[in-house]
Amino acid sequence: MKQPPVIVRTRRDQSDLRERLIAAALQEFAAHGFVGASTRTIAQSIGAHQPQINYHFESKEALWRAAIDHLFVTMREALTLPAVVSAEALDTTELALEFAAMLRRLVKFVSMHPELNRIMVHETTSPGPRLEWLTECHVRPYFNGLRPLWKKLVKAGIAAPIDDRLIHYVLIGASSLVFVNAHEFSALVGEAPTSKKWVKRHADGLIAMLLPGLQTTRSGKAPPRN
């Protein structure tokens, strides 16, 4: 009589598998886009099996949405927006200072999470349900929230005279590209742009450029000069 074949199946822990899948998915989706990303690669990168994605998520697309949701939550937490958004009552100088502080948090975030902007570029290239969902659920709130603040700062002569429908793209583009293209920057400059030194230097430059009318004398620091 034949013995049934002994198959050794070492189980791996599954406790936080969903979260680990999401983290791995963000890297893969950022690197290759939704179409180019491979669920097999995502699973393997954390030592899981490809069908586990279809078990824990409905589909590749469901995994993508879960990953995006998670990333936007992370960003919202990192920016601590309320201080800026609920600043209707502040005078413009205080608002500008809050805005500058938020800019520093934004630069820090995009330096740590270039995935977000990479994924945005991947998705905005061609219209489709993923882009619609992304725009309406996640981008529009930021876009609409920024406009009145910026308008106020421009009117006060503190901010550069940029249209309040363009500033979102100027701000995001100017702040994130060096981190999105981090490997290129490293090759060109010989240093990684994500170091504390470069992140601060970049934020200083952006603040000086976007808020030329902001006086930062109160902290005793001179505005950064090249």
Added chain:
Amino acid sequence: MKQPPVIVRTRRDQSDLRERLIAAALQEFAAHGFVGASTRTIAQSIGAHQPQINYHFESKEALWRAAIDHLFVTMREALTLPAVVSAEALDTTELALEFAAMLRRLVKFVSMHPELNRIMVHETTSPGPRLEWLTECHVRPYFNGLRPLWKKLVKAGIAAPIDDRLIHYVLIGASSLVFVNAHEFSALVGEAPTSKKWVKRHADGLIAMLLPGLQTTRSGKAPPRN
């Protein structure tokens, strides 16, 4: 006796097939990245057959390089750089005016060719031979050419105080993102950002932001206000 099967093969013209393949490839590579792009889709989009790519180009990667080369040639022509680069002799105000004019040409170019920045984002996400080639052959000249000009303008107090190793990314990021994300902008604003009106508005804002010390009085035009 059996007749040999009659196969109707209608030949299509091949005159400019190489160029048409390159144009189609740029769109496809921009939309899906190198890995995600399909040579079949590229060929079909211009009514050609997939193996013709391997005939006219060595491989998918050779097609990619040919497409990139073509795009950078297009950009160089659109920017008409010599006027700026050979401007060592100019005084800083004239240099600033030349720079502003080049900025307008740049904004016009990126509005017409978002493919370039899309492809850059796709490629810079992960290191590899394609990124190395792209950086050394095409990006470094621009990066290195911009630095001394910018340093001069900052020193003269005309340009915003941004590090000359960061300005390349600030400039490209700020100018291109709204066109890279054109579909998103259209959904949010209700108008395409590529219209003459928005391209001008965007360039005006960028010039005011990057060159706050530039006096544009000579042409009689007031600096744009929001």
Added chain:
DNA sequence: GTCTATAATTAGATAGAC
């Protein structure tokens, strides 16, 4: 040079044992 046919991989999703 154009085109058909196909080889060799690899993709996402699913069935079913455990």
Added chain:
DNA sequence: GTCTATCTAATTATAGAC
């Protein structure tokens, strides 16, 4: 819930007729 095996479809590249 984990894991193997497999299905269907799509990928690039190539061989060879015309």
